[in-house]
Amino acid sequence: MSLATTRTATLNNGKKIPLLGLGTVPSNDNPAGVKDQVIAAVKAGYRHIDCAWFYGTEKYVGQALSELFKEGVVKREDLFITTKVWPSYYHSPEKSLDASLKDLQIDYVDLLLQHWPICLHGDENGLPSIPKDKDGNIIYDDDPASGTKFISVYHSMEDLLDRSTKVRSIGVSNYSISKLKQLLPEVKKHIPVVDQIEYHPKLPQQDLVDFAQENGILIEAYSPVGSEGAPVLKLPLVKSLAEKYNVTVNEVAYAYHILNGRAALPRSSNLERISTNINLPSLTREELDELYALGKESPERYINDPWGYGLGFKWWKGDTLSK
DSSP states (O other): OEEGGGOEEEOTTSOEEESBOEEOOOSTTOGGGHHHHHHHHHHHTOOEEEOOGGGTOHHHHHHHHHHHHHHTSOOGGGOEEEEEEOGGGTTOHHHHHHHHHHHHTOSOBSEEEESOSSOBOOOTTOOSSSOBOTTSOBOBSSOTTTOOHHHHHHHHHHHHHHHOSSBSOEEEESOOHHHHHHHGGGOSSOOOSEEEEEOSTTSOOHHHHHHHHHTTOEEEEESTTOSTTOGGGGOHHHHHHHHHHTOOHHHHHHHHHHTTTOEEEOOOSOHHHHHHOOEEOOOOHHHHHHHHHHHHHSOOOSOOOGGGTTSOOTTOTTOOSOO
C-alpha cells in the first residue's frame, strides 16, 4: 500500500504541494500541544504544515521546526509551510506575514493565503481579531456580501509575491464560486494556486471543485473528518471501506481527497494517530463516487462561523446575508 505522505500535486505556477498536510488549529484549548503534533507528523513523513496567524499556534510550530532542523530530521526546503492573512489584518498583509515568519522562525513560506474574502475592523496589529460592537455584532470595514475591498487585499499579496523572497506562492481560503468570480477577472498576474475550504463526503461541492479546476486552482480540504466529534468517521460506508482495505477510518477520509487530486488537512491532538494514519487505500472510482453521494441527500456543513455569512456558500447555517 502506498503512503499518503508521498503524494503531491503540481500547482498552477509549477511548484509541488504535498497532498497530506497537518492542520495546526489548537485542539482541546491546548495550543502548546501543537509543537509535539508537528514533530510527530514530520517524523512520520508529513511534509506539509498548514498554519495561520489567527490560530495562535505558530510560535509552537516554530519551536517544533527549530528542533527538527537542529536534529537534522528535515531541512527547511523539505517542507511545504502555509500561513494566512486574517481579515482583521487585511490592511497589512506583509506585516501579518512578518509576524508569522517571526513566530515560525523561518525566512519564507511556501504558500500565503487570504484567510477569508472579507475585511474586519482590526488595528495596525490586526487586533482584535474578531472585532465586535457593544451588541456583539461583528464590525466590518466592508460589506461581507457586496463589498469588493477583499480584492485589493489579494492585489497586495500579488505585489508581495513579486517583490519579496518571503513568499513562494499565494492563494485563497473560504472563497465560494461567487467570490472567485469576483476576484479572478481582477487578478493582476497571479491566479490563486489553491482555495482552501471545508470539504468532506457530507458536504458536496462539486460545482465549486469543478469551477476551481477549470481555473487551475487546487482545492484543499480542511476538516476532512467533519470537525469536532469527527462525524465523517462514523459513517457506515467509511467504516466498511476501512474494514475492506484494512486501514483506519481516518485514512479513508483522507484518501477521499487525495485520490481525487485534492489536498487533505487533518488535525489531531493524538500523536499516535498522527504518526500512523498515513496509508493510502486504493479506493475505486465507484467507491469515491459513493462517498461523494453521501452528502447529496442530507448535506451538512460543520463549521458555520458568523464571519462566513454573506459569502455565497451553500448550507451555511445562520447565513441570511447570501443571495
